[in-house]
Amino acid sequence: MKLLGMMLPLLVSLSLLIGCGEKEKVIVYGSPENEKEVEAVLKEEDYVDKTTVIQYDNSMLVAVQIKPWDKWKKAKLEKKLQKKFDEKYPSKDVFVSADYKIFYEANKIKREQVEDNKLKDKITKLKKLAKEET
Template identity: 35%
Template sequence: MVNIRQLITLLCLLLLLSGCIPNEYKFENHTDEDASKVEELVKGDDRIKGAAALFYEDHLLVGIRVKTFSRFNKRKIAAELEKKLKEEYPDLSVFASADSKILTETNKLILKDDEKGMKKKIHHLISLAEEET
């Protein structure tokens, strides 16, 4: 029979381990641009714990997930990242957002191998994000 101390210890251990979600970064490039600057900027910012970046034709779409204690400044963080990316990629239409919907949809676009209609989906995501603000 399981002792109550063992049960509590096991539950605490499971709770501790469930909070350890690894940082996830995904980058997809369908252009001739160098994606290393995006990786460097995103991974170098200690407020960001996950990101998805998609280069497609003349667009750069970036969705980010900020750390828990940075949640109150997530729009500011996304705006700063977007400004830096526009400086690095002046020829591209750059859009960065800390909205979880943008991150999720960008991940879906990266995982999909279907390039047909991707530009339309990117425009739709950008218009949705700008509509909310």
């Protein structure tokens, strides 16, 4: 009985800490004009694990990580998401990638807080990197 009395508070506090440990699913960097709409579109898709969105000028880079069970159909899901963004934002140049290296580099841009004048060059390099065959 004493053991249960000692373990119960520990178990309750551990469960609370684990529940509060969820990280952000969607990170939007750059101009915050459509931030809530972009988050809503991405949260609708249950196969998206994490996302980094970089908005600049009239363009948008959407780097996503697909959940592990859906990785085998990554190209199909990437095209589906690209189509959804193209329909939602026809006036913007939207680039969607489910490649981890693009996701990593997009997060690196966010961490380093790249200035607006250098942002376009970095994004152009990322698009070229995504189109490379590995």
